[in-house]
Each structure stands twice: as C-alpha cells, then as structure tokens.
Amino acid sequence: MSEVAVITRRSARKAKGDGHLRRAEILDAAERIFVAEGYEGATIRKIADEVGVSSTALYMHFKDKSCILHEICERTMQQLLDRNTEIAGRSADARVRLRAMLEAYMLWGFEHPNAYLLVFGGGRPVSAVQHIGTTGLGAQCYEIFCRVVGELGEAGRLKKGDTEAVAQALWAACHGMVALVVSRPEVKWAPRDELLALTLDGLLDGLAPA
Known part of the structure; x- marks a missing residue:
C-alpha cells in the first residue's frame, strides 16, 4: 500500500466519541453488512471500515462478530x-x-x-x-x-x-x-x-x- 493510501486511510478514521453512539453506529453498519454479505462474509475489518474506526477500537465494544x-x-x-x-x-x-x-x-x-x-x-x-x-x-x-x-x-x-x-x-x-x-x-x-x-x-x- 502506498504512503498516500496509508495517510488517506488513517485520515478517514473517526475520532473517539460517545461510547453509546459509537456502539449504535457499529450495530447499524454491521446490520447492513450481515444482510448484504452473510455472516461468514462479514468481517470485523469490514464493519470497522464501514463505521470509520480501527478494528482495535471496535473490539473495545464487542468481543467478536x-x-x-x-x-x-x-x-x-x-x-x-x-x-x-x-x-x-x-x-x-x-x-x-x-x-x-x-x-x-x-x-x-x-x-x-x-x-x-x-x-x-x-x-x-x-x-x-x-x-x-x-x-x-x-x-x-x-x-x-x-x-x-x-x-x-x-x-x-x-x-x-x-x-x-x-x-x-x-x-x-x-x-x-x-x-x-x-x-x-x-x-x-x-x-x-x-x-x-x-x-x-x-x-x-x-x-x-x-
């Protein structure tokens, strides 16, 4: 991945916000992905990217998918x-x-x-x-x-x-x-x-x- 792509990807990440609101965002994003791609096709990375957070940040809210x-x-x-x-x-x-x-x-x-x-x-x-x-x-x-x-x-x-x-x-x-x-x-x-x-x-x- 190029340096520009890495910088762009990082810039898309959201700042830390209210835990309750972030949790709701994760659930809404995951719901869309589960329906579109099935349980096996949905990954923590895809859900995190949809929300605009890191996988590590998502694991702070949920243990697994x-x-x-x-x-x-x-x-x-x-x-x-x-x-x-x-x-x-x-x-x-x-x-x-x-x-x-x-x-x-x-x-x-x-x-x-x-x-x-x-x-x-x-x-x-x-x-x-x-x-x-x-x-x-x-x-x-x-x-x-x-x-x-x-x-x-x-x-x-x-x-x-x-x-x-x-x-x-x-x-x-x-x-x-x-x-x-x-x-x-x-x-x-x-x-x-x-x-x-x-x-x-x-x-x-x-x-x-x-």
Missing part, C-alpha cells in the same frame, strides 16, 4: 415485542387490536428492512447464530399475538379455523408481503400504505369479519 449479531437480533425483536405489548394492553375491541398489531408488524418491517431480513430472512446467507437470543423474545411476541386472536375465538368471531391456525395464517401472510417488498426493491410495488390496507382488509374480512 457473533456478539454483534446477537445484539442486533435482540434489539430488533425487542422493538417488536414492545409494540405488541403496548397494543395488546389497549382497551380497544380485540379485532381492532389485532389489526393494529399486524399493521405495526408490517410497518416495522418496512421501516427496518435490513433488520427484518437479518432476523426473518431465512433465505439470506446468514449463519444460524442469528437466532441466538431471539427465540425467547419471538415466542413472547407470538404469545401476545395469539392471546388477542384467542379473544376473538372465544367470542365466536373467527369465521373458520382454530386460534392457532388463524394466528399462523395471519402472521405468515403478513410476513410474506413484507419479505417480498423489502427483498425485491426493483419491483414496481404499489404504495406501501395501499398494500398494507389491502392485505389486512382481505385477511381479517376473510377470517375475523367485523
């Missing part, structure tokens, strides 16, 4: 759990809450496509380590969701299927829409608010009509 991936997955699932918990606790009708939970899930995926693909994009070349720490959070999210579907079932408001089958169908359908939209940006999709409304109207009118 598995720790980075672990925290990304936990952070992502915690956001969804917080939304589900808040919506489920509202005093609104169960169908209204169910729609709000499905809408929040889809919007969350649209707003955070990299994190969504990282956690739920099973077709991406990311190691199974991505699921470390998310199993419990994911189970809590689904349990809360199923409880609201169960309220409709107990009230005789499900058109067909039992609670578990309806919950799985609703989740799978919404996941499919989000996964396609965020993983195929080259497609000329209809406006997202329109896709979201059509998906939820069709699902709920078919399975849990008002």
